Amino acid sequence: MAYTYDLQNNILKANKTELPLDDLEQNLVGTCSKCNADVVSISYHLQDERTVVASRCSACGQMYAILYDEYWVWLGEHILKEVTSSEQEDSENADSISEETTEPTEELLALQAIPLKKMETTFTQAEIKTLFAKANGKKYVRQYLYRARKKYQKFGELFDIYLQI
Numbered sequence: 569m570a571y572t573y574d575l576q577n578n579i580l581k582a583n584k585t586e587l588p589l590d591d592l593e594q595n596l597v598g599t600c601s602k603c604n605a606d607v608v609s610i611s612y613h614l615q616d617e618r619t620v621v622a623s624r625c626s627a628c629g630q631m632y633a634i635l636y637d638e639y640w641v642w643l644g645e646h647i648l649k650e651v652t653s654s655e656q657e658d659s660e661n662a663d664s665i666s667e668e669t670t671e672p673t674e675e676l677l678a679l680q681a682i683p684l685k686k687m688e689t690t691f692t693q694a695e696i697k698t699l700f701a702k703a704n705g706k707k708y709v710r711q712y713l714y715r716a717r718k719k720y721q722k723f724g725e726l727f728d729i730y731l732q733i
């Protein structure tokens with residue numbers, strides 16, 4: 569798989585498919601295989617169940633796409649090739665993707681309408697976080713979602729709110 573990155577717009581592509589942006593965070597994510605200096609993350613992207621972290625060596629500037637699975641287990645890394653925005657051909661596609669992800673879903677609106685105190689009586693923090701992530705179309709831990717789903721009935725009986733996430 570070939571990874572390219574537009575530094576100006578934080579657009580990461582895998583074989584010309586843009587991967588949705590999940591986070592812009594600078595963390596130390598490894599050491600450069602060229603010069604051994606620190607590699608720092610630039611942005612986090614989602615690719616199916618995986619996270620691809622666009623990162624750059626703080627010394628030589630070499631960029632890497634580092635892959636993790638849904639449990640943050642390291643899967644491997646690829647050289648990340650820089651492209652400039654003028655080389656980004658399908659900007660129309662990119663626009664429609666970002667619109668989709670920024671518009672809150674009905675699931676998310678329904679979830680936001682529930683007072684957190686009520687959620688906390690039934691769900692753990694991890695489960696609540698997972699429900700929001702799922703409703704928001706973001707990366708989530710399936711195990712927590714399954715656990716939370718088992719409590720929907722109880723939550724419904726307590727508060728007459730029936731979740732459908």
Ligand SMILES: [Zn+2]
Nearest residue numbers: 600603625628
């Ligand atoms: Zn380096």
